Amino acid sequence: MAAVVSLTPAPVIDRTYFVDDFDAGKVNRATDIQEFLSGKGINVSRTLRVAGVATSAVLPIGREDEHLLFRTPHPQILRILPIPGRMRVNTAVLERNGRTTNVNQKAVPIPQRDWDAVVDMTLNEIRSLRADWLVVSGSVPRHPETGEKVDFTHLFEAAKNLGTRIAFDSSGSSLEYWTKSGLVDLIKPNADEIATLVQRHMHTVGDVLEAGRQVIEETNLEVALVSMGGDGALAITKDDAWWGLAPAPEVVNTTGAGDASLAGFVGHSIQGPGQAGGRPDYGHLPKLAIKTGLAKAVQYGALAVAVPTTIIDSVEDAPEPVIERPDPSRELSEPTKFFETPSA
Template sequence: MAAVVSLTPAPVIDRTYFVDVFDAGKVNRATEIQEFLSGKGINVSRTLRVAGVPTSAVLPIGREDEHLLFRTPHPQILRILPIPGRMRVNTAILETNGRTTNVNQQAVPIPQRAWDDVIEMTVNEIQSLRADWLVVSGSIPRHPETDEKVDLGELFSEARRLGTRVAFDSSGSSLEKWANSGLVDLIKPNADEIATLVGRHLETVGDVLEAGREVVENSGLEVALVSMGGDGALAITRDEAWWGYAPAREVVNTTGAGDASLAGFVGHSIQGRGQAGGRVDFGTLPKLSLQKGLRHAVMYGALAVEVPTTIIESMDTLPQATVERPDPDKPLSEPTKFFETPSA
């Protein structure tokens, strides 16, 4: 297993309303409400914690919301940096048939001085854990002073200098920018996002494979881990590609499935690692096992859709997975759509 540090630049308060049926534009009554500290990076680290993988999660938390730390799962993995203000709130409405409606608030701005502290804390965690992977996930906040998005370049460069691979999971202009920066080793787009990166519609697994190869070839990436929902996932490098699939027994909630998939890959794709947390050759990059990483990615992703929130509590019911060479002629159950990436 690997050791993984995650950074969630814009953590959230996840608020989930459970309803029998959601009727848009009408008054709806919730049967239950759950609220907890969340965000894509912390979702990755929580899943890894349950799987027994060494991990820590760096979170800049608004000082007015620190009370949430007293009722959040797995607090021992959290590395908290208090910053001014409050956190954003993401609201999910979950129906009994599994359909989910999400309303997500934009990332709250973070001052430059606080961002410098975030970088320092993250680098310290990488060194402390002797991490194989740094995972940076979710929305990228802006600086209130300039309205520019925070710069991840210094952090990525320092992580790679320390021999730590960088995985980046975001969307829109942030995904396009950092996928092509030469500072990232892995991206985890879904099929629509990879279609947007190449600027065309994708209708088959072969189309997605070709798009992934194009992005990897042109960007300096090592791996594109592309999720395709019910059609499985692809792990693509310059030299090889694998398709993986694991069946979910029941689809309850799809939110967080991508985070679980990324956790599965980074937690289990490292070859030749010694004792957990004690890589002897820190500063070099061990080889990746694409098949092993993808197998765990699709198993974790399938398990995630079976639970009502983004928190996986046990790995006891992991489904079996199939990993094989992709069938390029297999049609996607939902052909992709792509959007013009905004410049800011």
Template sequence: MNAVVTLTPAPVLDRTYLAEDLTVGKVNRAYEVHEYMSGKGLNVARTLHLAKHPVSAVLPIGMQDQYLLFSTPFPQILRIMPVQGRVRVNTTVVERGGRTTNINQQAIPFTQEDWHNVVETTLEQVSDMNADWLVVSGMHPKMIDTGLPIDLSELFARARELGARVGLDTSGPELKHWGRSGEVNLIKPNADELASLVGHELHTLGEVIDAGRELIETGLEIALVSLGPDGAIAITADEAVWASAVAPEVINTTGAGDAFLAGFLSQVVSPEASTAGRENGTLPKLSPEAALTTGCSWGALAVSLPTTLISSFGDAPKAVLREVDPSYTLLEKATVRY
């Protein structure tokens, strides 16, 4: 089974309020409240653990906030790196009809020493687990001394030297930089983010595939693109696989992309390919078909839940592979956002 190490550079305390509706500028009442440690990498790790995959979740946590870990599901998968500062707080309001409002706090900056220790702790986990994947997910905090975002070059290079593939799930300028750096194997943009990476709108499935291949020419191995109502597509140098799944209802979209990525990672390298690759000293062959259908299924399950915590895969909708038609017009065109 794929062994995965996740790093969440900016973990978060998630507070989710369930309300009948939200009226801006007025007092609103919640009928239910959930609070737990979260963050994109942690969400991926918890979902993989539920599916019985070996996984380790590295979390830099403020020294005053470690008490929060006692109420975190699956604490056995956590690898904690105490750092200065306090954990950020994200607030989500989910209305009965499914509309979601998010207020997310900015990431807490790192000292040079703290970031060095986070990198070393993460690489120790990659080595100890003989990991197939290192996945860095979420916001990229800035460094206190420079004001610049964290530099992932050393982490990525050393993880790949250890035989792991590198996956990146982020957005904005950081995605634009690392998505074209040749230092990562996988990125997970949505359609608008992919359009932003190539600098023009995308109207058809063929244009999405061409955009993915443009990034692959820079050294990327696979572009895993979520297409909203059109499902998702996995693009490699010589394959394009398209799939979708229908959620029974949409309650909360927060965390759906993390469940989608977890499902993909759970199947993208078969146990046989992983073993053969390790024995031969080569990266194992990817299997995007089974991976993409699992990812779509878990993603559709996630949006039908009130929080980012999946407790069972029993009700996961079945995903279907779709014939790739380059002329297919996207239901929602992809626009450049940055």
């Protein structure tokens, strides 16, 4: 089984308001409020922990919010670097019918010195776990000194030299830039994000498949794991592709489903032992079991949408997945839209 280190460059306080119905522009009364430490990489590692996969989650956390560590699930997997200030807050309003409204704060800047320490901590965790995957997920913060986004180049190059694959899950200009960098092995876009990468709308599963293969050909990615909501997911490589879907017990909250899906894939796609010193041609890396990874991805994603927060308590009751060759003619249930990609 794989070992996975996650890095959340811009962790967050997730604050969820539960309401019967949400009336925009009006006063709304919450029936309950939940607040906890979160972030896309943390969500990946929490799901892996529940699934019994070796993992640790690296994150810089504002010193003014360290109290959250005393009431966060699975604190034993967290590797914390305290930095000045407070963390950002993501607010979700969850209605009784399952509709979710999100207001997400921009990533809080991180000084260069602190970022260098985050990179060192992440590499130490990779060495300690002999990690097969490094998952970097979520918003990418900027340096207050320059206003430039943090640079992953040294981290990614050093991780690959240790024989670790890189999975990158972000959006906008960060997704576009690092997808094209030649340093990333896997991306996990949704249908809108893959449409943005190729600058055309997706109408069918075949459109998504063609877009994924185009991105792989242009960037030398190993895997594009594309989530399509209720239309399932695709795992695409240069020479292979599978479509998968698992029925959700119910749809309560879709936030975090993509993180759970990514956890399922990286946690269960490694086939055989690897060696330190992986090369860009994957000559020293273990093969990937794409079909197996996709099955776990759609199972965990289905579990995630059935819970009110981004935290899965168990994977034992995961629904049975359907894994097939993609049907190119299958129409998507929702039209895609482009995301803005401001300068990196």
